[in-house]
Amino acid sequence: MERAVLVGAPLKSVDPREVQEHMDELVRLTDTAGGKVVGSLVQRLDAPNPHSFIGSGKVKELREMVEEKEADLVIFDEDLKPDQAKNLERALDVRIMDRSELILDIFASRARTREAKLQVELAQLEYLLPRLQRMWTHLSRIRGGIGLRGPGETQLETDRRLIGQRIADLKRKLRDVAEARATRRKRRQGEFRVSLVGYTNAGKSSILRALSGSDIFVEDRLFATLDSATRQIEVGQGYQVLLTDTVGFIRKLPHHLVASFRSTLEEAREADLLLHVIDLAHPEWEEQMRVVEGVLEELDLDGAPQLLTFNKVDRLPHAEEEALRDRIRTFDQRPAVFVSAVEEGGLQPLLDALLARARARFPRVNVELPAAEGEWLATLHREGEVIEVTPNGQRISVRARVPHDLLGRLRQVGEIELTEL
Numbered sequence: 001m002e003r004a005v006l007v008g009a010p011l012k013s014v015d016p017r018e019v020q021e022h023m024d025e026l027v028r029l030t031d032t033a034g035g036k037v038v039g040s041l042v043q044r045l046d047a048p049n050p051h052s053f054i055g056s057g058k059v060k061e062l063r064e065m066v067e068e069k070e071a072d073l074v075i076f077d078e079d080l081k082p083d084q085a086k087n088l089e090r091a092l093d094v095r096i097m098d099r100s101e102l103i104l105d106i107f108a109s110r111a112r113t114r115e116a117k118l119q120v121e122l123a124q125l126e127y128l129l130p131r132l133q134r135m136w137t138h139l140s141r142i143r144g145g146i147g148l149r150g151p152g153e154t155q156l157e158t159d160r161r162l163i164g165q166r167i168a169d170l171k172r173k174l175r176d177v178a179e180a181r182a183t184r185r186k187r188r189q190g191e192f193r194v195s196l197v198g199y200t201n202a203g204k205s206s207i208l209r210a211l212s213g214s215d216i217f218v219e220d221r222l223f224a225t226l227d228s229a230t231r232q233i234e235v236g237q238g239y240q241v242l243l244t245d246t247v248g249f250i251r252k253l254p255h256h257l258v259a260s261f262r263s264t265l266e267e268a269r270e271a272d273l274l275l276h277v278i279d280l281a282h283p284e285w286e287e288q289m290r291v292v293e294g295v296l297e298e299l300d301l302d303g304a305p306q307l308l309t310f311n312k313v314d315r316l317p318h319a320e321e322e323a324l325r326d327r328i329r330t331f332d333q334r335p336a337v338f339v340s341a342v343e344e345g346g347l348q349p350l351l352d353a354l355l356a357r358a359r360a361r362f363p364r365v366n367v368e369l370p371a372a373e374g375e376w377l378a379t380l381h382r383e384g385e386v387i388e389v390t391p392n393g394q395r396i397s398v399r400a401r402v403p404h405d406l407l408g409r410l411r412q413v414g415e416i417e418l419t420e421l
């Protein structure tokens with residue numbers, strides 16, 4: 001297990017409570033990556049030092065800590081410029097990582113499907129390219145995937161060229177996967193598609209698991225999910241929705257990752273509704289909510305209809321939950337539900353909201369048809385929601401909620417009379 005010293009170097013303007021939360025989050029990330037935190041250090045800055053990010057006195061202090069704790073690794077919560085990392089590595093004589101690299105590493109170790117693996121490798125190589133000189137030492141890890149060296153060139157140039165080729169290759173492969181995905185999506189066009197989005201560990205997979213009754217991976221760790229999974233779920237009265245789980249977001253998500261996960265998140269782009277899941281029991285849920293909104297904006301998803309889904313209410317005392325509900329109602333006019341993915345019946349408010357929206361997609365109509373047309377009546381029962389059937393001599397009158405495509409088919413039939421209600 002690698003022994004890590006963590007460094008936070010926020011600007012002086014950042015709220016002290018937030019600084020602590022960010023360090024706690026870095027501890028969790030390090031733990032998720034399989035490292036052991038042996039020390040940490042925070043310096044609040046007016047501005048980052050261009051040479052070493054933190055001040056030179058702090059670098060000395062850090063060096064002492066690294067020696068005393070026998071650390072192998074120093075992890076910065078802030079993103080370092082390639083030169084800053086190089087200088088720090090020289091001064092401290094241990095490997096330096098920043099938050100982006102750590103997140104990339106976690107993604108790399110957790111990717112399971114072919115697409116997720118391609119996406120992570122692409123993000124890693126794009127991150128690596130401008131830092132190649134420094135990363136030289138741990139490049140050997142991935143060299144196997146890159147290929148062999150040409151004769152007569154320097155190592156660095158060769159690596160740059162090979163990485164460039166590999167990046168092009170990965171992009172091509174990802175385009176193919178994305179096309180297959182688009183075809184699959186097209187088949188689902190008529191259905192009501194809902195995507196779960198939100199901060200990592202908010203409970204997205206737990207919600208999908210509870211609603212679908214299927215074996216979805218849930219873990220009290222950051223980035224448990226990297227691949228999107230879709231399940232059909234019953235929301236009541238025979239209505240179904242296709243619910244998709246997605247990768248969680250985090251503060252300062254490396255933009256290479258956001259870019260390469262774009263196609264996984266395409267599911268969310270085509271969704272009819274986004275469930276933005278928020279861990280209401282987390283002390284920094286408001287900041288997490290803003291982070292998620294920022295990423296959604298970066299992905300041009302901020303215009304999609306959203307339902308704020310405040311999760312884990314079972315972890316709040318009742319009075320606190322009530323107070324929060326009131327506060328949220330006053331600052332946010334958007335529709336919201338309060339749920340628990342682990343409590344019996346805790347997801348009912350979400351199911352109700354989904355049912356209402358699923359029904360609203362089925363226009364209410366009155367269908368007048370000859371009493372002899374039993375086939376159409378059966379179709380209405382099967383594909384729509386029949387509310388009332390009234391016999392009317394030789395004809396019957398059916399009040400029903402009918403999906404758009406069935407509406408289209410009914411319009412083609414001469415003996416049928418349609419009135420929208």
Ligand SMILES: Nc1nc2c(ncn2[C@@H]2O[C@H](COP(=O)(O)OP(=O)(O)OP(=O)(O)O)[C@@H](O)[C@H]2O)c(=O)[nH]1
Nearest residue numbers: 201202203204205206219220223224225248312341
């Ligand atoms: N008490 C409580 N715990 C919950 C609830 N929902 C989820 N959890 C727990 O929160 C942790 C994270 O849940 P996940 O469903 O894996 O979270 P996620 O949003 O899918 O996380 P990522 O895949 O990492 O983005 C797990 O330990 C769950 O058991 C809830 O309503 N109440």
Ligand SMILES: [Mg+2]
Nearest residue numbers: 204205224225
């Ligand atoms: Mg998950």
